[in-house]
Amino acid sequence: MLKYSRQRESIKSYLDTHRTHPTAETVYLDIKQEFPNISLGTVYRNLNLLAEMGEILRISPGNGPDRYDGNAAPHYHFICTRCGRVLDIDLDHQSQLDELAGEHFDGKIVSHITHFFGLCPECKLNN
Amino acid sequence: MLKYSRQRESIKSYLDTHRTHPTAETVYLDIKQEFPNISLGTVYRNLNLLAEMGEILRISPGNGPDRYDGNAAPHYHFICTRCGRVLDIDLDHQSQLDELAGEHFDGKIVSHITHFFGLCPECKLNN
DNA sequence: ATCCGTGCAAAGAATTTGCATACAT
C-alpha cells in the first residue's frame, strides 16, 4: 500500500508549480530549502513512483539527465540543441499517428512520444 | 583530418548489415570476433564520430543503453515496453510536423524524432 | 615525420539500491 509522505507531496507540488521540466537534481536542490535533510535517492524514488502512477511525465532528452513534467497529459516537447532547455510545444497530440504506425506493424502500438529539436527563442536571438 | 581506421570501417559495415539497432556493447562483442583487441572505448568513439558525421543514427530509448542504426535516413522506431526490442516503423517521416509545431513557437524547429511504444509482434503473442 | 586512432584502465555522470531508522497507517 502506498503511504503518504510529505516529501512526495512536496515533489509533486513543486512540479505542478514549476513548468521548467527540471532534472531530479534541480528538484532535489530546490526542495532542500523546505526539507534540508531530503536525499537525492528519495527524490529519484518518488519521481519514479509518480511517473509509474501516471501523475507526472518523464522526459528523456537523449542527452543529459532525464527531465520531469508535472503535466501528465500527453503533449510534445521541444529540446534546444544549443542550451538544452526543454519547452512545451503547443500542438495537439497526434493520436492518429498510433493508428498510422500500426498499419504495417504486426505488434500492438499503445502510444508515442515526439521530441522536436532546434533553437529555443532565446538561443535563436543570441545566435 | 579524419583518418581511415579498420575498426571504424568494421563498425559501419556491421551496422549496415545488422538492422537490429544494437547497443554499443553488442557491436563491441560481435566485432570482437574480427578484432579481438578492440576496446569498448573505441567502439563508443567511432559510434559518436559516425553519428556526428550523419552516417548512422543514435536512438535513445529513454531506458537502458543507446541503440545505433546504420540507416541514417530519418525514420521512426518502435520500442517494445516488454522486451526492449527496437524495430523500424514503416511510416513516412512526417516532416510537416516541424512546421505545425513551429506555428505557435518562437524558436526555430529543425527536426523531430518519434518513438512508438507497445508490444512487439513476438511479445504480443506470448502475452 | 606528423598526428590521428587505438587499447587500456580509470574517471565521470546519472541513477539505483541495501540497510537501519523514522514515520504513516
Add this chain to the structure above:
DNA sequence: ATGTATGCAAATTCTTTGCACGGAT
C-alpha cells in the same frame, strides 16, 4: 504493530577520457 518511506552511502550502469603506443597519411 506493522510495514512503507527516508537518509545515507555504496553500488551499478552507461559512457567518456587521459595517456602511451601503433598506424595512416
